[in-house]
Amino acid sequence: MTAIVYVAAALAEIAGCFSFWMWLRQDKPVWWIAPGIASLCLFAWLLTLVDSDAAGRAYAAYGGVYVAASLAWLWAVEGARPDRWDLIGAGVCLAGAAIVLLGPRSA
Template identity: 75%
Template structure:
């Protein structure tokens, strides 16, 4: 459930932020803001579904998923192929995310 919540949250956050990017940087209609805000609200809700004892830890671990999803967005939506450094960086972040979220902790 955590992986699905993180992946969906990342897509919602990137889509919401991209809506503002499109409006302000790509000269799209201000109407792009409405679905962007809705998408950002969905993102915030989805993070509450993560099974973590503390919000800060859930958010920190999510950061890596966001980075990997942003690299995917770069490739799929913006048609810019990630280079090896993009992929290596995303992999390092995902490893760090796993340590943060699932590392052993005293009870």
């Protein structure tokens, strides 16, 4: 369930930020930010659903998923194929996220 929440949160955050990008950098109308704000609110709510004992740990692990999802967005939405360095970097980030989220904790 955590993986699904992280992926949904990443898509919501990227979509929200992308709407601001399009408004500010691609001269889209100001109304483009309205769905972006809603999407960013959804992102924040989704992160509260992660089963973690600490918010900071949940956010840190999310960072790896965000990197990988951003590269998927790059390819799917922006039409730019990630190169091998992008993929290696995303793999390293996902490995780090797994360590943060799944590493054994002492009581």
